[in-house]
């Protein structure tokens with residue numbers, strides 16, 4: 001796992017590294033600038049392109065000055081520096097790098113408050129105006145400059161953080177940000193990069209290591225963690241020799257109405273393909289032919305639309321409930337009976353979540369460790385409206401602990417809040433997966449992993465990762481615009497095999 005730090009903790013890690021490595025602050029800046037330049041040269045190898053580096057007078061600006069000097073040393077021929085002196089202060093490392101810039105003979109233009117903004121003939125803009133030190137929305141001269149640069153529509157490469165973007169905390173929806181085609185960020189992605197509010201401002205980002213103390217970062221025990229492939233490789237177990245279907249549990253999927261049988265089929269398919277030893281689907285009677293035709297591997301328990309069928313609840317190692325279940329009286333009764341009769345962790349999704357928000361008395365019946373899988377709207381229906389994704393995460397942390405549940409909040413980077421206060425961000429998945437039925441497959445996968453005895457927190461981490469990874473394997477090589485959920489379910493054994501090698 002890669003710990004994700006808030007700006008406050010990044011500053012602490014910065015100070016600790018300077019003191020204990022030890023390294024001088026200006027040398028750490030030099031290292032950061034070098035890491036940026038290494039990446040930049042690989043992606044923008046044409047040394048004849050004109051580049052303008054816009055610098056503030058804080059440490060982000062100091063990085064910009066060092067980057068300009070290094071690009072000059074790498075024989076980029078047309079480097080131009082613009083220093084925005086909008087505040088009264090500058091940092092010592094900015095001043096140190098300013099002297100080095102002058103010594104290197106690199107031309108620069110200074111702009112002061114109220115000055116006319118200079119023309120820009122460059123093809124590329126490097127944004128080193130403000131970074132993780134941002135502490136209020138842009139206004140005045142900064143806003144004027146950023147609006148001007150946005151209007152130029154050039155390729156913008158941001159240093160560490162695009163100017164105007166908060167690294168964490170609530171970000172106003174209408175915040176002004178210098179839109180970046182690429183952000184080369186130091187040490188770790190900033191938390192805000194993983195939330196939808198950053199979508200309009202960042203096309204893509206890349207994190208470069210600048211050698212902040214790993215030991216110290218671990219000791220901060222950040223609640224926020226970014227899942228990495230190696231974590232999944234550790235958690236997925238190869239199937240032992242002499243195993244049989246009983247080794248991998250029996251999952252029950254309670255889903256579907258006559259009009260929404262597809263949701264039940266997709267969920268059952270996700271469950272079986274993710275490796276449950278046995279999968280049973282509790283479906284409406286009218287769906288039996290569809291189930292038997294499409295998935296002969298899956299067993300059925302039929303519902304007559306009136307009362308909950310008799311079931312030996314205890315024989316199921318896990319239950320997933322909700323996809324296409326409907327919100328009528330029978331569906332509510334079925335959910336109520338399931339919660340009454342089943343005490344092991346279960347997966348609660350879709351209509352079951354909506355029933356839960358309309359019937360809050362059911363909350364206390366949810367088995368400890370269960371997994372709720374809302375998308376944003378379902379989340380807000382459950383827990384009330386939110387002004388930002390950051391505030392949604394804070395609610396998820398509180399509610400996951402309060403109800404002793406795992407909340408898997410679907411997002412481009414799916415967010416998993418656990419009862420112990422951890423928040424995991426999943427890195428896999430792509431926009432081709434934004435299609436009806438994808439969530440149903442995920443519910444099946446999660447129920448399958450619970451049935452295979454993965455603890456709920458692990459099931460969430462593995463489930464979100466392999467779901468996204470299967471989607472990536474299908475969509476990315478041929479840049480497919482849409483991935484069908486049924487195809488994704490079929491890809492799962494391949495994805496899991498690749499991660500189990």
Ligand SMILES: NC(=O)C1=CN([C@@H]2O[C@H](COP(=O)(O)OP(=O)(O)OC[C@H]3O[C@@H](n4cnc5c(N)ncnc54)[C@H](OP(=O)(O)O)[C@@H]3O)[C@@H](O)[C@H]2O)[C@@H](O)CC1
Nearest residue numbers: 014029032058059060130131132133134135136137138160
């Ligand atoms: N962490 C690391 O490991 C390393 C970090 N490094 C680099 O340091 C950068 C952080 O530098 P930084 O702390 O000096 O802040 P920075 O973003 O330059 O802002 C400067 C000042 O602007 C001000 N200000 C804030 N908001 C404002 C607004 N809306 N409008 C106007 N002014 C505003 C505010 O001052 P204030 O107003 O509070 O007095 C703030 O202090 C980081 O992004 C990375 O590039 C690397 O060099 C090495 C390793």
Ligand SMILES: [K+]
Nearest residue numbers: 127130161163
């Ligand atoms: K910046």
